[in-house]
Structure formats: structure tokens, C-alpha cells
Amino acid sequence: METLPKMTEEQLLEKVKNGTYVLFFTADWCPDCRFIKPAMPQIEADFSDYQFLKVDRDENIDLAADLNIFGIPSFVVYRDGKELGRFVNKDRKTKQQVEDFLHGLN
Numbered sequence: 831m832e833t834l835p836k837m838t839e840e841q842l843l844e845k846v847k848n849g850t851y852v853l854f855f856t857a858d859w860c861p862d863c864r865f866i867k868p869a870m871p872q873i874e875a876d877f878s879d880y881q882f883l884k885v886d887r888d889e890n891i892d893l894a895a896d897l898n899i900f901g902i903p904s905f906v907v908y909r910d911g912k913e914l915g916r917f918v919n920k921d922r923k924t925k926q927q928v929e930d931f932l933h934g935l936n
Contacts (some may be wrong), residue, residue, distance in 0.1 A: 831875060831882045836889050839896045845883075847911035852932070853882045855894060857887045857905040857917075862904040862922040869925035875930050880907070909936055 831854070837845070841868060845851075854870065856863040874882050882929060887894050887902050897906060901920030917923070917931040 831872060831884045832882045833886070834890065837893060839893055842893060843911055846908040850880050850909045850914070851907065852877070852882045853885050853906045853908070854882060854901050855885045855887050855902050855906070857902055860887075860902050864919075866903050866923050866925070866928065869928070873925060873928055873932070876929060880932070905931065907932070 834842075834845075856867070860930070870882070874880075885893070887899065894900075899906070899918055900920075901918060903923055904916070904918040905923075906913060906916045906918065906919045915931070917928065
């Protein structure tokens, strides 16, 4: 999974303008983020048509605020530069919940 460097919302939209991207907002100190982290390689493999980007919420605090990401772990999906869906809250997420969210996008 590629780690997104610090960037603005405009820079993010430029990066995700072609293709389908899953932004995984996380932080090292977040216990619920550590809970889902071991499942991420399998989720990536199961959804290989998506490009996954890890976003450190603390490094990209302004970007997270601009996107209304106030709880982590959270997932935001973009297709060709447009937001397709979001699974954003402060609750712990299971592999099944993340996969159900991704399956529900069309």
C-alpha cells in the first residue's frame, strides 16, 4: 500500500483523477487502526482493481479536516477524481465490514 505524502485536497484530487482509489485514514497511536491493519493486505488482494493509499491522519491533519475525516480508521473511495463512497466514523472496523462497504460501491 502506497503511503500518501502530506498534500492538499487539490493535490489529492489530481492524484486520484484516473482510476479507483481507496484512502485508508489511520494513525500509529490508534488502537482501532492497529486492529484492522493486519487484514489490509488481504483486503487489497481481494479488491485488486482498487489502488489503496494509506493516509496518516496526523501528517495530513488539514487534508483530513477538509474531507471531514474526524474518526479513524476511515475509508474514502474515489473513482476518476469523484468521491464514490465513504466509511467514516470512529468505530473499530472488521475485515468483513470493510469488504461489505467496498462490495456495496458501484
